Amino acid sequence: MQMLSLVDLHKRFGDVVALDGAGFNVEPGRIVGFLGPNGAGKTTAMRCVLGLVSPDQGEVLWNGATPTQPDRLRFGYMPEERGLYPKMKIREQLVYFAELSGLGRSAAAAAADEWLERLGLTDRANSKLEELSHGNQQRVQLAVSLVHGPDLAVLDEPFSGLDPLGVDSMAAILRELASAGVGIVFSSHQLDLVEDVCQDVVIINRGRVVLAGTLDELRNRSGHRFLGVSVDNQPWSPDLDGIETTTSAQGRRRYVVDAGTPIDQVMARAMADGVVTRFALEPPSLTDLFREAVGR
């Protein structure tokens, strides 16, 4: 069941084409990694979902219909350009944004207190935002986008600027929300992180979605595998026709082979050359898929 659908979105800003027929779906309880090079159209697509930008063509559907303003209050949004009121106390900000999202005064106050506790900021409740460290400001920003208990969270680069502990706690919160049935779309340039956190991936390039599906599907769908072999602790070449050599993220030499390559024959040849000390046949990583999809 699709909760959110972006259908054939087109948007131009003057001569710049931001979206050129982009479309994808988000299901409840799924975490979607929304990837693409800079300027690919991620932020514009997210802004279309929130109604901040109206597409020139195409539509955004929420449970099969055009979202109304009350529907959109059930979305949580964290923009790429972070920002809250610098001189406002953080608890007041949380209550304010929760109320603005439709919660009553006491429900908003309860939700604000719950989030402050969850993020370990209860003792800073009456501090002004500008008095907090950068990391804590990021946490408040996340809390603001989720304080009203949204059904859909749209997060633009939520991991940027976080230290490893911040990344872990952010990932934990996203998983927790997803397990409660919240649909999550987030963009990121940290592909290893995306690979770790999300179940679905959408890759956009030049305003079009060039790859979309579950991570496993996309890996299996790829016509390539990566082969890494060492014989007598030395890198070993399979000596196949037209073989391409690449380097893995860890700096190891790898060979790109077709998915249908008879691996047992390659293995037999390697064993004939000496003692096989390493033999790895891997599906493409998200970084590989991304490079392949955007052609870079």
Add this chain to the structure above:
Amino acid sequence: MIRQVFLIARRDFLQRARSKAFLASMLVIVGLVLVMGPLLSLQNRAPSPYDIGVVGIEPDGLDASLHSAVRLFDRRAVIHRYESLTVAEEALDGGSVDVLLVDDREVVWVEEADPQLEAVVAAAFGDIDRRKVMAELGLTEEEASRLLSPAQQRDSSTLQEPDPDADAKKFAAYAGNVVLYISILMFGQFVLMGVMEEKSSRVVEVVLSRAQPRHLLAGKVLGIGALGLIQLVVLMAAALVTLSMADIVDVDVGALGFRTAGIVLSWFLLGFAFFSVLYAGLGATISRQEDLQGVAMIPVLFLLPGYFISFIALENPDALVARIASIVPPLSPLVMPIRTIAGSVPAEQVVLAVVLILAATYGIIRFAGRVYRGSILRIGAKVRLREAWRAARADE
């Protein structure tokens, strides 16, 4: 979505009302107004008597002549006599007396003659000299008194009934005008800064994901407008208190004060509605402090002509330029209240002025509202009005 507007208005109102800068400025203004009353009383107090020093030979009947001359100016005189010239001059120099009469031949001042006192002294000496001549001519005391008795008063009248409160009304109009100009400018600029700060802190995108631009615009204008209204009410109340304490001659401060306050508050609302929306539209085109001065000047260019013409209206409420400017927006919010407070304006002119400023406000809401929508999410360089206009159309 009235709730969104209310929440936004409440936030803007409370954040600004609680700021130390606002509270301090409010205290200073109210303090100044409260001090003004006692100062006015001081100015209006009955003038002190003239102190006149006399030394050496003095003519007969000097006291009587001086007292009778000083009465012509509604003043009193206290006469001090000195034994020696040195002591008398010390008294003059030390300020104990205002003038010194020496030996019936010389009048000595400290530095410069006081014109009124000079006239008093001249009249007194004229009286003494005439009495002396009349005695020489052999006139009896009664004949001399008849000759010197003041001329018989003729009835004086005016063609039009004078307004006994004219001066007080003029003062009220002047004060109302300054307060209006400062309030519209100050709270308009609060709107401008509020809009710009939301852009520069990037919070606007978070707000707009939960409220429409028109709700944000309306909430901001209403919240800051309410704050302006409260400040004006406090200011007016302080002014009424201080003026009623300040014993101003024969003016019903209450009636005039309430009328002035009513007119100023009404025109504040009308003027603020127009200018705050203009300020908001302009504020949405910028997101950097350095661009603030440039756009802040634009509404001032619309406000200043009205402010200048209001001084013409103050002197002559029926001058042609005042009559026109009091009806034409956006000059009317500063000129019509002056004319209404200082003089009397036909009701149809007031109604026309109100209708026109409301129509102009509707127009500015359409224009500035669209500029606001078209530029509010564009952070960075100043957005040109034409681009903002087009961007808003593309988003409709």
